[in-house]
Amino acid sequence: MGDLKSYLIIIVFVILATIAPICFSHKIQGGGGYLYPQFYDHSCPHAQDIVKSIVANAVAKDPRMAASLVRLLFHDCFVQGCDASLLLDNSGAFLSEKRSNPNRNSVRGFEVLDEIKFALEEACPLTVSCADILAIAARDSTVLAGGPYWEVPLGRRDSLGASLSGSNNNIPAPNFTFPQILGKFNAVGLDLVDLVALSGAHTIGDSRCTSFKQRLYNQNGNGKPDPTLNQAYASELRTRCPSSGGDNNLFLLDISTPFTFDNSYYRNILAYNGLLNSDEVLLTQNHASMQLVKQYAENNELFFKHFAKSMIKMGNISPLTGNQGEIRKVCRRVNHY
Numbered sequence: 440m441g442d443l444k445s446y447l448i449i450i451v452f453v454i455l456a457t458i459a460p461i462c463f464s465h466k467i468q469g470g471g472g473y474l475y476p477q478f479y480d481h482s483c484p485h486a487q488d489i490v491k492s493i494v495a496n497a498v499a500k501d502p503r504m505a506a507s508l509v510r511l512l513f514h515d516c517f518v519q520g521c522d523a524s525l526l527l528d529n530s531g532a533f534l535s536e537k538r539s540n541p542n543r544n545s546v547r548g549f550e551v552l553d554e555i556k557f558a559l560e561e562a563c564p565l566t567v568s569c570a571d572i573l574a575i576a577a578r579d580s581t582v583l584a585g586g587p588y589w590e591v592p593l594g595r596r597d598s599l600g601a602s603l604s605g606s607n608n609n610i611p612a613p614n615f616t617f618p619q620i621l622g623k624f625n626a627v628g629l630d631l632v633d634l635v636a637l638s639g640a641h642t643i644g645d646s647r648c649t650s651f652k653q654r655l656y657n658q659n660g661n662g663k664p665d666p667t668l669n670q671a672y673a674s675e676l677r678t679r680c681p682s683s684g685g686d687n688n689l690f691l692l693d694i695s696t697p698f699t700f701d702n703s704y705y706r707n708i709l710a711y712n713g714l715l716n717s718d719e720v721l722l723t724q725n726h727a728s729m730q731l732v733k734q735y736a737e738n739n740e741l742f743f744k745h746f747a748k749s750m751i752k753m754g755n756i757s758p759l760t761g762n763q764g765e766i767r768k769v770c771r772r773v774n775h776y
Contacts, residue, residue: 474592474758478571483563487575487591490555494579497551502698505580506644507548512577512754513640514546515570517627518605520757522598523569525606526552526770532600539606544687545647549771552576556770569770570595574754581750584643586700587743589751596764599773613650613715617724620717627756629749635721635731636745637753641714642704643697645689648680651715656682658716667723669711676714690714705736 479486497504515525518536525542526549529535536542552572559567571593582588611623624634655677658665664673672694679688692714695703704718709732713719721728735742765774 474594474755474760476590476592478593479563479567483559483566485562486559486567486571489558489562490572490575491579493551493555493558494576495583497548497554498580498583502584503645504548504551505584505698505700506640506692507546508551508573508576508580509640510644511546511548511552512573512750513637514542514606514610515573516753516756517609517611517623519598519602520759521570521574521595521754522757522759522764523573523595523767523770524598524601526569526573527598527601527773528771530772534601534603536601536603536606539603539610541610541612542606552770556767560768565766565768568595568597568764568766570597570758572770577750581640581700581746584698584700586642587747589747592751592754594758594760596759596761597767597770597773598759598764611717613646613717614653615717615720617720617728620720621725627753629753629756631725631727632731632745633749633752635728635735636742636749638718638721639702639704639735639742639746641692641718642700642702644692646692646714647686648688648690649686651676651690652680652682652686654716655680665716665719667711667719668713672712692718702735702739702742705732705742708732709736 494508497508511525512521514536515521515523518524525536525546527533527535528537537546552569555572555576556569559572571591574591574593574595578589578591609623609626611620615623621631621634624630629637654665654668655673656662656664664670676690679685680690691697693704693707694712694714695707704713707713708718708722711719713722722732723729735745768774
């Protein structure tokens with residue numbers, strides 16, 4: 440009888456061990472372990488509150504910061520995974536991704552992340568990774584701007600290096616065609632739905648004149664503007680984005696509700712008022728993408744649902760987990776620096 444009891448206990452433990460990973464909300468398999476929202480519940484229970492408070496203060500001072508923090512996660516995850524490699528400054532061992540063409544004179548918000556990391560090191564030394572801070576800050580920024588909430592799977596660790604070439608090559612450019620953009624998304628495990636939903640992040644934030652100038656003056660190498668750009672809108676843009684100079688002049692990505700996270704971005708595209716070429720091609724170069732643009736333009740709830748799901752999926756691009764990488768003390772440099 441005793442042997443049977445022991446045998447049954449072993450069977451129960453085996454079953455529990457098998458199903459336990461499924462029991463966590465949004466528990467996702469990473470490179471060497473699992474990501475799940477409760478990761479810091481015991482080791483740093485106030486971690487997410489600390490991030491939220493500092494992000495809220497930063498966005499209150501500068502509404503543009505919400506878009507900037509969301510963008511940082513995109514530009515980090517597309518280069519060797521969501522590992523905070525983007526946050527590293529130059530060192531003797533590697534060149535910073537901040538110097539890449541997609542990032543130079545463009546990415547911002549590093550001081551906010553420095554402040555968050557300092558506060559977390561005070562509360563829970565060497566516990567919360569910079570990669571997880573990026574993921575939480577992007578979610579909180581979205582919510583503060585009026586967008587959807589989602590539970591962020593956590594447990595990422597920080598990279599020991601950066602990839603300038605990866606940053607130059609892996610991040611979709613604003614003048615790409617639809618197949619080129621989709622190729623970059625597919626390369627990191629994201630699909631067409633993810634592409635169209637995540638592009639909706641352009642419902643907040645700004646873009647520089649240099650990112651869309653070719654649409655105003657020489658879209659197809661014929662010295663003419665992009666025919667898929669509303670010409671009244673194009674005329675307005677040309678007043679501050681001249682054919683020569685003005686490259687760093689800023690323009691709203693969403694002319695309707697620039698500081699509110701909503702589906703007006705898709706309605707703008709339908710009116711041919713998408714600022715970037717990479718925005719408008721969602722409508723003009725692929726039928727399935729066009730259908731999604733129309734659905735999101737009509738249904739804000741559907742857009743929010745898909746955006747949240749795709750952000751979770753993007754946040755799971757090749758994370759470092761378990762004993763991989765490290766937990767940086769300062770996000771700008773590796774610990775042995």
